[in-house]
Amino acid sequence: MSNTDFAIAIEDLTVSFDGFKAIDGLNLYIDQNELRVIIGPNGAGKTTLLDLICGKTRATAGSIKFKNIELTKMAEFKRVRLGIGRKFQTPSIYENLTVFQNLEVSFPKGRSVMGALAFKCNDEVKARVQVVAEDIMLADRLDLEAGLLSHGQKQWLEIGMLLMQSPELLMLDEPIAGMSARERELTAELLQRICKGRSVIVIEHDMEFVKRIAHKVTVMHQGKILAEGPMAKVQADPNVIDVYLGH
Numbered sequence: 001m002s003n004t005d006f007a008i009a010i011e012d013l014t015v016s017f018d019g020f021k022a023i024d025g026l027n028l029y030i031d032q033n034e035l036r037v038i039i040g041p042n043g044a045g046k047t048t049l050l051d052l053i054c055g056k057t058r059a060t061a062g063s064i065k066f067k068n069i070e071l072t073k074m075a076e077f078k079r080v081r082l083g084i085g086r087k088f089q090t091p092s093i094y095e096n097l098t099v100f101q102n103l104e105v106s107f108p109k110g111r112s113v114m115g116a117l118a119f120k121c122n123d124e125v126k127a128r129v130q131v132v133a134e135d136i137m138l139a140d141r142l143d144l145e146a147g148l149l150s151h152g153q154k155q156w157l158e159i160g161m162l163l164m165q166s167p168e169l170l171m172l173d174e175p176i177a178g179m180s181a182r183e184r185e186l187t188a189e190l191l192q193r194i195c196k197g198r199s200v201i202v203i204e205h206d207m208e209f210v211k212r213i214a215h216k217v218t219v220m221h222q223g224k225i226l227a228e229g230p231m232a233k234v235q236a237d238p239n240v241i242d243v244y245l246g247h
Contacts, residue, residue, distance in 0.1 A: 006065075007032045007169055007199035008053070013062035015052060022048045024223035025062070030169075035195040037202045037210045039234075040220035041244050046203045049220070050171045053201075054086040055079045066169060085167030087175065093157050095147035099138050102146050102157055103129045106164035128164060135193055136160040137186060152183030156190065163194060170194065171201045176209055188212045207235075207245075219244060 010028040014021060023045045030036050038046050051057035053064060055076035064071040071079055094102050107125050133139040136156040141149065146157055155175055162170060175191075176184045184206070191200060191213050204210050210217060210231060217234045219227040221244070227237045234240055 009065045011063045014060050016060045021223050030199050035200045035215045037214040038218045044220040045223040046220055083168035085162035086171045087158055093146045098143055100142040103164050106161040108165050132160045132163045152179045169199050173203045
């Protein structure tokens with residue numbers, strides 16, 4: 001399989017902070033339309049890996065190719081334009097705007113100055129908001145102030161704000177933290193819906209949740225990949241049990 005077939009191909013990726021290698025010669029390949037979950041103990045480098053893909057952190061060495069385009073020297077905003085969306089652990093929504101307005105302001109306005117000038121809340125945007133609101137289970141909450149949503153619904157809204165930009169790669173850092181059991185179930189369904197037509201990378205600690213959603217699991221340890229494959233295979237791996245699942 002050539003690298004052009006992957007949504008993202010990461011090779012020999014390394015990042016050092018004061019001589020400490022947070023990511024150490026990492027190789028990772030993610031298919032198009034794949035939902036990949038990354039697990040591992042704290043300090044394994046999981047969040048740093050997402051930081052490197054989205055451009056928040058610069059790589060010391062190695063290559064990150066998205067749609068066969070090299071990202072390592074590219075500015076963060078350009079990566080967003082290419083189709084990379086990232087959700088952090090704490091939701092950043094506009095609490096005093098409605099759900100509709102939160103989604104509307106997230107629509108990429110023509111991606112140019114002329115486009116922005118010509119932009120109005122037209123039918124295209126309204127249609128997109130409607131589709132995304134259905135996906136994130138907030139279609140009946142569009143007029144509600146976002147601050148009044150439950151914790152889980154705020155997380156979904158933030159995912160929706162990213163979906164408004166039609167990303168081809170979506171990265172989510174612990175999306176179910178603080179959610180009720182029912183919200184977790186609904187989030188699993190939500191993730192299975194949105195990985196049709198895009199690749200999704202999820203960092204998660206909850207093994208039951210991982211089992212429900214992952215096409216493939218990558219286990220990280222000390223900035224390297226310890227194991228990779230279907231959940232059943234990874235869970236049975238003696239190295240994984242030793243450094244992670246055993247605790």
